[in-house]
Amino acid sequence: MFSLPNILTASNLICGILAILFSMMGRIDMAPVFITAALLFDFLDGFLARKMGISGELGKQLDSLADMVTFGVVPGVLCFILLIINGGVEITSLPESTISSPYLYDSFGMSVHTIISFYFADLTGNPIASAPFHFSGTTLYLPFIALLIPFFSLFRLAKFNLDTRQSDRFLGLPTPANTLFFMAIPLFLWDAWGETGWKVIIAELLIKPTVLISFIVLFSLLLVSEIPLIALKFKHFSWKGNEFRYVLILVSIVLFVLLSFRAIPIILFLYLILSITDNFFEKKRKHEIQG
Template sequence: MKKFVPNFITLLNLSCGIVALRYAMDQAFDMALFWFFLGIVFDFLDGFAARWLGVSSALGVELDSLADMVTSGLVPGQVMYALISYSTASYGDEVHFYLPFAGYLVTLASAYRLARFNIDTRQHESFIGLPTPANALFILSVGYMVQQAEYIKVLPLWAALLITGVSCYLLNSNWPLFALKFKNFSLKENAIKYIFLLLSAILLLCFRVNAFALIILAYILLSIGSNLFKNKVKDETN
């Protein structure tokens, strides 16, 4: 019975992704963000439960990727479709109909990223490329901000297409990004993680839900800065 517990939690992640997708199709980005975030919580808990119960399995790995494909792949693709659709409303019927499908490039890039992750042996301690949940959180947060903002009703088309292109690139780039995994609580060994957590807490206190996009940007920039610092130290010691 306990073997099914992690898989059941993964299915809860998938269920949340389906609900988030439905809300995203209705452009209710606030509710889509809520259900996405709940799905990500279950995405964390399924792996934790599998390790705690000692029932990790190949089936669980594949099921997890399939759930992530919906929650962190299809949902942000739908949000980008909507954002580009808003941006092309004044560009004529053909552009307004066809160009928004470019948003689903995020879904395709996420699928490729998830497939690579399953066979990449380098990503146990850190990530290579932006994780799909982080990318999805950024896109859904942008959708939420556009929906809630009084000073902007649509993203400029160039901005919507830029977010799409950069997302696709970062998902499958070879940039190392740190993972929030702690082998110990040493300040020296985990400095970048503590800085990120502290910065995230400050941003959440200041901007609340609107902080999520800034947190993902901070995560990317801190990872880049950390890698540059490590490479500089390595070059100086050689």
């Protein structure tokens, strides 16, 4: 039971729990650190299980349970908090607001923590009299849309365990890829802290309800879609047959070197575009062979 691969899977779970705890305390900038560590553990557990010849049903179930937390609940919590932050920004911009700015303290984490505290105080009917944020109506209930992510992730992970078609391609968006996309948004906010200009414009745009909720709905549906997507599983390493995999890897490296974490959303959309293009050519090749 307590083999090295299973311990690494459990480490993936622990990283997910830590990401949730730090996020709820306002340190959404730390969540990507734990998510990155979880991705590493998620890769290593399967890799070592295959190398050690101990792959089995227990490891498969443990992997799904850990992934549900790290790549299902965590992005949902992050988006929940991002919508709370946007609500705080909207409220403090009102003329009657008792607070002039959502950035209440010197540190990014403390400011986010304060906004979260005010939100849950209003949600539970226990407002803070000294500095009421007065979350109500849309700003109070809109964050719950973020729970679509763990909802659809649950079905995605269960489907993956039972679907034998996903050997060399994924059907639907993998939960780690979905998490990577939403993990980038807190980094945009953190990077814009104390700045002016384009960084702030992009950060505030990404947490606008119309934008963020559109992403939440789109990627939630992609999780359970039947769209074939590239899996980085090489049956061989020759160029022919792996063209789109190599293009994805090389372009992703270049983009990440040039743009750092800002490249993550671009890479994900590139992944979707290359997958759709690859599917088109694959169908065309099969049609030519059959013809």
